Amino acid sequence: MTMQRKIILSDRVDLMRALPALEKAANLRQMKASMLSMAGANQKGTPFWFVVQTAERREKSVEERLAKENIRCFLPLIDGGKAVRRHRVVKLLDRPALPGYLLVNLVPSAAAFCGLRRVDGVTGIVGGLENPHRVADEDLNRFKIKLGTWDAKAVHAEAFHVGDWVRFDEGPFIGFSGRIGKIHTAYAVRGMPKIAIAGTVELTIGEQRHVIKAPLALLVKL
Template identity: 30%
Template sequence: MMMQHKFDLAGGQRGEIVGAPIGTGGRDCFRERMRRITDSMLDEGALVTLNCRINGGKAPWFALRVWTGREKAVEKALEEMGIRSLVPMRKGPDYRRRGRIIKGQLVPVIHGYVLVQLLSRPEYLAGLQGVEHAIDVLGGCERPRRLSDVEVNRFNMLACGGEYDFERPAEIVVGAGDRVLITAGPFGGMTAHVVTPNRNRRGDVVVSVSIMGGEVPVTVPLALLERL
């Protein structure tokens, strides 16, 4: 495909200029340019954050929403860039097959989120969205939801201790519409409404959290909730 533009020549005649072909090359160049911008911003952000830690400061943590099932891939990619990241894990559900119990695999405590430690400059946070499989930062790049080092460490310790394992009995049951408090993690301290009931005292539940004027559905362990 060729783009053509007409213009007035100095002698008053009409002429024609033929532009460059438009094809995949233009899009590829744009993607490459954006990748370089993303890498540059994240390299700078990682260096500044590291210097902050060395000098005794603690950069905040943020929740990066990613494609479900790609949490560990994003964590690995960020670590290779020098950016501290974390996906708290838990033991998933056990399966019964032909009379045998197959122990559950390790899965993220909250699917679709990677915790990232980075200084809260909008350009650094926007750079995170350029990482493969990343979607956006929880709360947006301008006013993101922050987590402290203490909160992240507590959440990860509880996960490592088996607190959120799928088969671990919980103390509550919930019905659709119940109002609950999320006790830890990227949504810690926020209230939510139960979407799917869970009366088994174990496993997961889907809740709806209000963020930036919209409702965000999140699947969380029942053990992560308290009734209000």
């Protein structure tokens, strides 16, 4: 009985010691939720489009998390192409046009951006919290049209090479220039040689350095 009583007392002491930490964690979760709600679609004011950077292959999970919080977002996708599996040609799922990036539409505020930054899978806000990069509605609309007509067979461009300076001519990074660090190729048609479809572009936005994999259709050579 004595031993059992000591264990019970010990559990109570441990719980009392843990309460401040538990309360702090609960308050922190509540604060995060409150800040994220400031990015919701029901906020008063004029909303604009901004770009969120995500961890590798976390674009979709971040999009789903934001959608649950009533935050309007847009994950640009392109045709995933085809692959041969077990001697059969299968269509692959659509893939992000700009891996690691997601657009969100919100009324800008410090709380909203801080709330976004704390979402699991989000690694940053393009342009930074103080001066986030804003995407014009007309630029985004043209980008959506471009994605809707995107064809891997039509974007083959022998003119692009590693080391070339290019400028984004469409999409959320329109107007920004950088240097191609890598050319990405793929099979557009089974049995035919690979063609260049995308390039990894190194550029600077504000004080941030970004390495962006983008379809060549969005780029023009300088």
